Amino acid sequence: MKLDATDLRYITSDEFRVLTAVEMGSKNHEVVPTTLIVQISGLRNGGVNKLIGSLAKRNLVSKVQNSKYDGYRLTYGGYDYLAMRAMSKRDTMYSVGNQIGVGKESDIYMVADAEGNEMVLKLHRLGRISFRAIKSKRDYLGKRKSASWMYMSRLSAQKEWAFMKVLHEHDFPVPKPIDQVRHCILMEFIDAYPLRQIDEVPSPGKLYSTLMDLIVRFARAGLIHGDFNEFNILIRRESGEPVVIDFPQMVSTSHENAEWYFNRDVECIRTFFRRRFGYESSLYPRFKAIASDDGSSEGRFKLDIVVAASGFKQKDMQILEEYMDAVKESEGDVEEDEDGDEDSEDGSEEMEEDEETDEDEDEATAEDSKAEENTPEADGRPQTP
Ligand code: ADP
Ligand code: MG
Numbered sequence: 001m002k003l004d005a006t007d008l009r010y011i012t013s014d015e016f017r018v019l020t021a022v023e024m025g026s027k028n029h030e031v032v033p034t035t036l037i038v039q040i041s042g043l044r045n046g047g048v049n050k051l052i053g054s055l056a057k058r059n060l061v062s063k064v065q066n067s068k069y070d071g072y073r074l075t076y077g078g079y080d081y082l083a084m085r086a087m088s089k090r091d092t093m094y095s096v097g098n099q100i101g102v103g104k105e106s107d108i109y110m111v112a113d114a115e116g117n118e119m120v121l122k123l124h125r126l127g128r129i130s131f132r133a134i135k136s137k138r139d140y141l142g143k144r145k146s147a148s149w150m151y152m153s154r155l156s157a158q159k160e161w162a163f164m165k166v167l168h169e170h171d172f173p174v175p176k177p178i179d180q181v182r183h184c185i186l187m188e189f190i191d192a193y194p195l196r197q198i199d200e201v202p203s204p205g206k207l208y209s210t211l212m213d214l215i216v217r218f219a220r221a222g223l224i225h226g227d228f229n230e231f232n233i234l235i236r237r238e239s240g241e242p243v244v245i246d247f248p249q250m251v252s253t254s255h256e257n258a259e260w261y262f263n264r265d266v267e268c269i270r271t272f273f274r275r276r277f278g279y280e281s282s283l284y285p286r287f288k289a290i291a292s293d294d295g296s297s298e299g300r301f302k303l304d305i306v307v308a309a310s311g312f313k314q315k316d317m318q319i320l321e322e323y324m325d326a327v328k329e330s331e332g333d334v335e336e337d338e339d340g341d342e343d344s345e346d347g348s349e350e351m352e353e354d355e356e357t358d359e360d361e362d363e364a365t366a367e368d369s370k371a372e373e374n375t376p377e378a379d380g381r382p383q384t385p
Contacts, residue, residue, distance in 0.1 A: 017041045018051045022074050023082060026150060031064045031071040079150055080123060083182040090188055091119065092179040097258060105156070105248075110189065120175065120190075124160070124183040125249070126152035126323065153183035155320045156248045160313035161185055164219040165222075166303050170221065173214070173243045190243050192234035195272070201240065204277035210242060211269050212285055219290045222253050222302035228265035230272045235363070249324060252304035253291065262287040269348050 011019070021040035025032030037049045051247055052072060055061045060078035064071055073080040074082075087093040094114040101108030109137045127149025161180035164187065168174050176188035201207050211233065225232070234243045251261050266284050271277040308314060 011081075013050075014043060014047070015051050015055060016085075017043060019055055019060055019074075019078060019082065022052075022055075022078070023150075024072050027072070027146060027221075030148070031066050031069075031073055031253060033069050037072065038344070041049040076125070079183060080152075083123075083184040084121075086181040087179055087184070087186060090179065093119065093305055096121070118266065120187050121159075122157075122185045122187065124185075125149070126156050126245075136286055137362040138312075139301070150183070152320070152323055155316050156182045157185050157321055158312055159317065160247045162307050162310050163250050166310060167223075167244075167247075167305050170303060172217070173241065174247075175245060190234050190236065190245075191238070192236045192243060194231055195233040195235055195242070196230040197236055199276070201235075204273060204279040204280070207235075207240075207242070207285075207318075208269065208273050208279060208281060212266070212283075214244065215265055215269070215292060216285045219253055219287070220287075222304035224251050224253060224255070224261045225265055226250050226257060226261050227282040229268040232275075233296065239332070248320070254304065258291075259287040280314045328349065 018037060018041045021037045022032050025036045029036065034049070034052070037343070038045050041048055043051070044364050052061060056072070058065055058077075059075055060081055062075050064073055071332050072347045084093065084096070093111050097110035097112065097118075099107060099109050100120070105125050106121045109121045109123070109127060111117065111119050154186075154342065157180060161177060164174055164177040164185070168176055175190055177185065178188065179186040192308070211228075215225070215228060225244065227246055228244070232244060232246040235241070236243060236244060251258060253262075255261065262285075270280070270284060333381065
């Protein structure tokens, strides 16, 4: 999807009000009834219709005709817009450049601040997979029947942000986190190639042990990356030093399947080095040895606990994990939902409504908008619930 930041600063304040009203309404409505949009926005009825029309023309909201009522939903574009606008208001981001990556669950863009300093914007895109298939398998949402892509994408960004911050503060080689809003993370641009693209290194053995040491260092700090592979390891162009990215799936070493995750990370590196560089070593880290070795310097602080204390709640972690598991489980028999903006014609299952208010979520939205409206000088703190 194309991002358009050119008119980020030129949306009228009434249009912004309406867009925010659609976002707020989405917290407990898959399709936000027009009447509710009018009510939340606090604007005159006639005026709102025109404003919604102009937002729909710019693909920030889309009209959905449902069996029960007509309404609108926020599109990916609308959610992107709200996040980027908030960053632009806080002066963390000013302009959007090229897309440099597209993963299954993210889009990556080059962006810049007002001085032209380059940064990377990662937009989390969970829920491109149809929820219907997943929902039938697991009741992972509890009372929240409508696991919106917005909610899951935001959780994923919040988790990545929490981990990236803690890792950066403890001098792990990760990009410097700059800002987080909704489903987006702004971070330092690393001038590097993914390991995946590298055919030759001066010393495979040295890089191998640097990476294994990193896995061990993570584990001593209570963490397992969970997706430690050639796609998520960047090799700096200048120095050849590795930088690790992509943290939404990180787990604690006290996770029930910790050893399995740990071994998978180790195996990914071993396999890659064997295939790509013909390098094999009988030396590789064992989870048990690390778990029992608590006397080391990093054994004294547990970053999994630091993260838990940072505001990203255990409950959120669980919801995200179950979602990711459910996606993995149903991979293969899941229909791809090409564009989350479009809705399926049938109003039944996906349109299920959850009139129950989810407090966490509503608080978060209210906070998001409040922070945005009242504290334009916001200090780059994430809008975590
Ligand atoms: P995904 O979850 O979709 O795998 P990643 O965080 O792994 O997303 O990023 C996808 C790709 O974008 C990476 O493989 C890398 O090429 C590029 N990328 C991500 N973050 C950065 C960064 N901070 N600096 C440079 N390139 C990056
Ligand atoms: Mg990745």
